Amino acid sequence: MKLYTSHRAPNPRRVRWVMAEKGVEDVELVEVDIMVGEHKTPEYRARVGVPHVPALELDDGTTISESVAIGRYLESLYPEPNLFGRDAREQAVIEMWTRRCEFYLANPMMLNVRHSHPALAALEGTQMSEIADYNRLGAERFMRTLDRHLADHAFIAADRFTIADIVATVGLDFARLVKYRPSEDLTNLARWLGECRARPAATAGA
């Protein structure tokens, strides 16, 4: 298998982190330079269908994009440590939290960065401060929800580290590009974030 990935980009980092937690070493990494548009070439689009990284090319030629779909597929091949849930009920709770962390934290912070960081103007086309602000405010509302939740939960979605923690940490780390830091009164969030960032697998793709 081959993983098309981009160093430092947030969605590829989610997959690299999943692979590092599981010790996956037999997937070939193919670096795609999105800053010079390598994800927009006809060859890449023909292979993946959309101009996005990451993408996982299976040995039968099927190519999967979307970082969480790739992560779940890798879990079917490398089950331990479990990151997506051991039974249907736990899978549902983890998927619920993963989606909350994507839709209300990681995606808004990503849009904030894309619409406010000078170096990303070329990638984005038109940057709009209204979109940057609207998304930051939405993410900050969810950070307060998450901080209350983490007051009596060690991790976001289960009694152990899961894909939801990866998605949330990568989202907050990406926001460091615009020097964003969560409000200092969110002490539970800070405790959890420090623990996630300290994991050995956290440096993969970062």
Place this chain on the structure above:
Amino acid sequence: MKLYTSHRAPNPRRVRWVMAEKGVEDVELVEVDIMVGEHKTPEYRARVGVPHVPALELDDGTTISESVAIGRYLESLYPEPNLFGRDAREQAVIEMWTRRCEFYLANPMMLNVRHSHPALAALEGTQMSEIADYNRLGAERFMRTLDRHLADHAFIAADRFTIADIVATVGLDFARLVKYRPSEDLTNLARWLGECRARPAATAGA
């Protein structure tokens, strides 16, 4: 089990459609009136954790929000007809397409409606035409990708109807609130959309 749902709202409709395809009849429906803020009451927030519909309350008291997580959980209890994939590879392809349809079609069209429909001003707080336009343009780019894909695929993610078709159809149907219609030259999209709308289960929650 109980499903907290709102008539005509798009995300609850996804779950109602999944239930109708599978003939699920033993889930109690609890109507939540979001136009008067019933999803924001302390009781509802305490139960679900976030002010969102739909939410599925299990018999053990666990409550799952996020429509796609609920749908996947229901598939574990009611496997047929299969909507989420029969093996890991098919599940990955269906999840990939479902996410593409959410992120690049349904969510942008939902934001377009929420930021442009006069009746939704109270629900949204501040409506911004920049956000409405930006999201409509993004959705229209993906509709062209989808139209090309549907030229030689009967359905979006497999050789049969799946959750990806539900997510995309519900997204396009919600946009009818602002009288939006896909461009008439997208003939493959129109063929597929007509077939999805004609399914008996399509009226559930619509």
